[in-house]
Amino acid sequence: MTARVVPTEVDGSGDLGSMTGDPGWLVVAGQECRDLWRSGRGLALLFCLSVLLSAVTYLASTNSALNFLERREAVNLVLQFVVGVGVLLTLVVTADGISGERERETLESLLVTPVSRRAILAGKLIAGLTLWFAAYVVSIPYLWLLAREVGIFSRAMTLGLLVGTLVALGLGCVGLLISTVSNSNKISLAISLFLLVILFAPTQLPSGLPAGWFFDVIERLNPVSSGLAYITGQLVQAHPWSEDLSFLVSPVLTVVLAGGALVIAGPRLVRLTVGSN
């Protein structure tokens, strides 16, 4: 096979003629989504989620021997499960964002394009969030099945979208930050999973434990547990929207702090190797 570059006049102006393309962040996000979904990675994760969700929903709604939950609590359980797993998936995918490019040696090709490093981060964050939104969409029939009888379907869906998106956005930013300071995927994923264990540990404590101020502080500092606590208050105790809003401070702060760190420090952190500049 002969290769021959056809001589074309180069003007060196950088003007590519029809510069009517999409902004860089959108191009990166589109490609990342294609890589995530078409490679089958996203679909496999979603399949696992739907299998688990089916089991949880089945146990919570139909099995009379195991049906120990009041229906509102069953909706709450399933929604918490969806938010928890959706957030986990987002964190895992974003934690691969930059460290994965470093490991596959594809980062330099991306850095030499005119797309800014902020736009690269934004594109990867959006792609990670699609997993959360897909998990949310998958949960719709399950929640409808459980919530329609007690008339809290729309409330559950709205809560799930609000709290889940907030927590997924915050942890997505955290995952990307971890990724920018990790030279390999193994390190990035290990740190992210360790973080997840820490964040989810308070949600798994037995409910019979005496609640003290320390547990309350931990629960409110933790964006996952405080977000889930807000959902519980709304769905199980039927609190009005404005009540328990303090539980959303931690998820909002996580978005502001981690997102702010990405915007401010991200361009300096997205380097070929950690520590170089």
Added chain:
Amino acid sequence: MSVTLEAVRLTKTYGASRAVEDLSFAAEAGEVMGLLGPNGAGKTTTIRLLSTVLTPTSGEFSVAGQPWTAATEIRRRVGVLPESSGYPRSQTGREYLRYHARLYGRSGQSARALAADLLGQVGLADRADSAISSYSRGMRQRLGIARSLVNNPAVVFLDEPTLGLDPAGQAQMLNLVRDIARRGTTVVLSTHTLPEVEQACSRVVILDRGRVLVSGSVAEVIRAAVLERFAQLRVPPELVEPAVRALADVPGLTVTQAAERPDVLRIAFPGSATIHADRRDGPNGALMAVANAEVPVLSYEVEGAQLSDAFLKLTRESVG
């Protein structure tokens, strides 16, 4: 010819270690500039600085009229084939080029057309829709070259483009390099394969431990290395003595006789000697001296100094 790439006292340090130091050179449009140096000389760092992936510690550079501070504008005007270039293995060649064309602001339709065009130019049209994971190393390198051209760049940096390629692949790569330069694009070619540089480059910069040892045309670099050159002179066996006497009058020459072939004289010229008709210390001077002594010359072969010799001498001197 206009200068499209200029570096002035470019320095990059990592703590106390200096990756490149006081680098100054220029390249013109349509020129192929070879960036040479032993491992760790600073070639890749130089390319990363000039393609704005790294920020210089001091000094400055410009690419296609854009100062180094206008990093985004420079990135619009350069194409890069990095040394350790990975590829998304699940994408096809067409998808890969289309994606990169869109990163440079092309619309989807324009990117599609460009991808098809470039794949054809680098000889990958028939594998355009195959996954990159099924490409050979040579095919991946050609795909990388195609990617470096998606923005019709003024300057292309190719870091070790022939690494791991067989001789046919290397020759094909060099043809591509020459073709790119013919478009008016400046090509900066970093390589260890010196014969490639002699074939393709009009200008050479030799780096060692982050510093420019020498720069100029291949001939100028060889001359700067002050390499000793050699010639073999064959005369009739009975006239060896008069020939040696005649050569003794030429300044700077050293003449030795091969033990196994007494009729063949090996002449060493000083490094400063050049092939000029008016120079008495060079190969022409030696030939004239023998001719003036009325010694018939049966054969006379001058060995050309090679870039590889100059490279080895210069880098060895630098280490010494």
